[in-house]
Amino acid sequence: MNNKLTVAVIFGGQSSEHSVSCVSGVTVMKALDPEKYDMILIGITEDGRWIRTDSIEDVENGEWKNGSVQALISPDAGDHGIIFVENGKIEKKKVDVIFPVLHGMYGEDGTIQGLCELAKIPYVGCGVLASSVSMDKWYTKIVVDDLDICQAKYVPISHMDMHDPEACAARVESELGYPVFVKPSKAGSSVGVNKASNREELKEALQIALQHDIHILVEEAIVGREIECAVLGGYEPVASDVGEVLSAEDFYTFDAKYNNQESRTDLHPAFPEGKMEEVREDAVKIFKALDGFGCARVDFFMEKDTHRIVFNEINTMPGFTSISMYPMLWQEKGLENSALVDRMIETAFERYVR
Structure with missing residues (x-):
């Protein structure tokens, strides 16, 4: 008898973060224990085609985009959840949980979360409301304005x-x-x-x-240190310790994050007394106020001289690349990637426990 969960990992997407999502997806795929999970890999091309692939290697080298099996999350799939189409032949596949490793628009913004809700398939990460509001920095600001937490004017x-x-x-x-x-x-x-x-x-x-x-x-412009905190959990989320971004450029641009080898992260920065706990408490408070569930990375500044903590933004599906702060912060707390994705998948089912 097969007691393994079938996990559909969805990666790529139509946003400007497509390439980052592919790398994050590979990290998640490699962290999934084959003794616990059967994987279905679905990539979304930059022009919006959903393609099934059976090989992590093809995701790494980009060959997955040449695949011929189309995929679709659909309520019409009944208890199965996902439909595959190849040469006119339709196959319905049962999926226990979806892991949408998508960054940016058309993936981290509530769109795919809404599809999962319609298809009644558990999924990893924040729900429709938290995903859509958190994706929009403008509306995130409006929510945080009521929390008595400092943020940039x-x-x-x-x-x-x-x-x-x-x-x-x-x-x-x-x-x-x-x-x-x-x-x-x-x-x-x-x-x-x-x-x-x-x-x-x-x-x-x-x-x-x-x-x-x-x-x-x-x-x-806030002059100070860029710091980040990871949040994990369902109805009782917890915060990691705090890491610091040491950008090689004037600010943490896309190139500074992913292409400049001089950029670094410090997982054990020295803070004035009480400041780390303030950041951790604010991260959870913001996560809850936005109806967060599952995971998020919450970014702040620590203002130079005053040491004032200033909220910057929240990411509801943080990166899982080799330089991403979210998994590194949890590794420092003893959660290696395999245990971290296990916990994230557990929260997908906790969402439906009242």
Whole structure:
């Protein structure tokens, strides 16, 4: 009798973080104990095709994109959950749990979570509400405003506002001054994020951000240390200790994260007394306020000189690459990747326990 769970690992996706998701997916696949799990691997190409592959190696080398078996999560699959189509032949496959290792839009934003809900398949990570609100930095700010937790001052700008970029720039200058950071509201991995120190840089940064989203967030620049905390669990989430990002560049850009070997992480940073516990408590408070469930990485700044803790953003499906802080923080607490993914899968079933 086979008592193993069938886990569908979904990776790739249509966001600007497609390549990062593929790497994260491989890490999760290799962490899944074959004595406990049967794996189904489903990749989503950048143009939105869902393809089944049977090989981790093909995910690593990119050959999975040439696969011929189409995949679909569908309520029409009944108790099975996933439909595969090849040369007109339809196969329904029972899946116990879905592990959506997707970063950014069309995966971390509540869309695939909604599909899982419709198909009534347990899934790893935050639900529809937490995923969608947390993906949008603008609306995350609105929630956190009510928590008595410090965050950077900000000016929200929509694509309609950008019909008059001079007025947008004047508003930012009036409310924030310089320097500022300009971010697409729903992009991840620092994609489309730029620092501006004058009006011309600001207008250019706004146009770049607009290429990634119709909503833009302009924030005051916080001078200080970039720190991150991992949260894990269902109805009683717990926080890891706190790690520090040591960026090789002026701020933690996509290239600084994934391409610059000089960027580092410190898993044992020295903090003033009480500050680590403050970050841990704030991380859980924010996670709960956003209706988080399963996992998230919560990012903060520790302001220079004042040591004030300032919330930055939350990621509801944090990276699982070799340089990603989330798994490293849990390894420091004794949870190796295999035990970590076990725990994450357990939370998928806890969601339905009332």
